Ligand SMILES: [Zn+2]
């Protein structure tokens with residue numbers, strides 16, 4: 337008998353040679369069905385691995401990250417097996433997993449059509465149900481080459497020939513299909529139940545366009561039917577919500593070849609949103625005692641030498657321009673300018689913290705292949721600020737920044753977020769990281785304490801810090817579960833020294849302040865891209881580019897419609913008057929298509945009563961209101977930045 341220690345600390349005696357699947361079975365039939373992979377002494381292993389000595393054991397269902405990845409991997413193999421059954425002449429290559437999905441590349445003569453995908457999927461269902469055992473085996477490189485040569489799988493042979501000949505390879509076999517893989521895998525194909533093939537595309541072998549074009553099939557799998565259903569629904573929804581598509585339909589932004597790739601043009605609708613975001617930021621920052629500043633887009637190269645940007649960041653900067661014999665650059669970041677504003681007058685401890693904020697426009701070089709809608713652009717307007725403070729003030733300042741994030745998340749109905757605390761690594765000191773181990777430990781501890789005491793969800797990542805201090809990377813998820821990188825908060829204890837930033841402390845001694853870089857709303861580009869997808873274009877009233885559509889039933893009431901428009905514009909409400917001669921039904925449909933939140937329908941009765949008939953998207957006809965009543969109602973909703981629907 338051997339002793340198996342489970343994660344809750346309990347110990348089970350089992351017969352030597354039992355497998356994790358056997359242990360799951362002992363615990364209960366539910367777990368036996370749902371378990372897909374295990375960890376033995378913290379190593380991921382297959383469920384049919386024989387346990388021969390005392391060990392710790394963790395069991396993972398398909399709902400866990402480990403289990404899901406195993407399912408995805410196993411399904412990629414199942415798909416390859418199905419393709420080989422249907423197209424014996426197809427050559428297999430590689431099939432990795434990516435977030436929530438997998439793909440496999442095949443060399444075939446004819447690209448796979450949608451109908452073929454369906455056929456492959458049915459074959460997979462049949463193969464899964466047949467309950468094939470999946471076995472792991474270890475073989476030498478030489479034997480592996482022999483085997484794959486014998487079945488004419490030239491790509492596999494090419495892959496293996498790149499591997500050190502002394503290494504031992506692992507393979508996974510289900511019936512007649514063997515593939516090279518590190519594993520782990522599910523132990524039986526019957527554990528693969530809820531899968532779907534998603535799409536196909538061409539892909540060059542090894543990503544090199546000089547190589548042959550292969551056919552890639554994407555697919556996904558989940559351990560529960562409802563999870564698969566939700567994922568597929570979200571995929572469909574994500575296509576509809578794509579910010580590039582909706583941004584165009586709602587006239588928010590555009591790109592123009594003659595302006596240049598990655599340089600968005602903000603249309604009036606997008607600009608209205610930008611103004612709302614800036615108003616929100618300014619209002620919030622004023623309450624938190626920030627001072628607004630403005631800085632130029634052009635700067636001498638010597639400043640970027642001092643800041644280290646030319647040394648560490650040059651490949652993201654645009655080339656220098658010569659102005660009167662001096663090199664100037666367009667700015668990639670606002671920090672050096674804010675440092676210069678700080679040092680423009682002497683500071684005492686009484687002046688600190690100094691909080692300088694600016695929606696700063698920066699320019700960064702992104703490779704043209706990397707450009708992506710509003711998510712990766714070459715000109716960006718950043719919700720930037722730098723806080724200069726004493727060590728004593730640091731924790732409080734950092735906490736306030738983190739709380740500002742939460743305040744914004746609430747306004748935008750962002751329910752899921754994560755914060756990653758990026759730390760230095762000891763072996764990077766002096767090279768990747770400023771060589772000041774004590775300051776690293778101290779500031780890292782402060783940040784950790786702030787996050788812990790503030791009750792923030794966070795994970796830690798060693799070796800991911802910036803050159804000059806720890807940072808927090810913030811990810812947010814849209815309403816349909818798509819992940820976005822939003823912003824970064826950085827602690828900086830090196831640059832203030834480089835810039836000779838100082839303050840006089842209580843004893844009259846010169847001290848260097850700490851600097852916090854923060855940008856909770858990221859850049860307008862990325863944040864509006866996120867908001868478009870998050871709200872699916874159905875923005876809350878305060879943020880909507882067009883807030884109200886005034887729809888006169890006939891030309892007889894055009895003068896009254898104009899009166900209502902004027903009154904609402906007095907309140908700074910963004911109104912569109914539809915004075916076309918269309919029927920009212922067509923006007924309503926048009927407004928619905930433009931996702932306009934509030935529709936005011938005006939006929940002769942409304943004109944005589946000085947009222948409006950109010951129709952809201954999602955709510956339909958709400959009833960009649962006096963113009964005065966309507967004005968108060970809308971103003972309040974806008975002022976409170978109410979979420980229109982959730
Ligand atoms: Zn595999």
Ligand SMILES: [Zn+2]
Pocket residue numbers: 669670671722853854
């Ligand atoms: Zn900065």
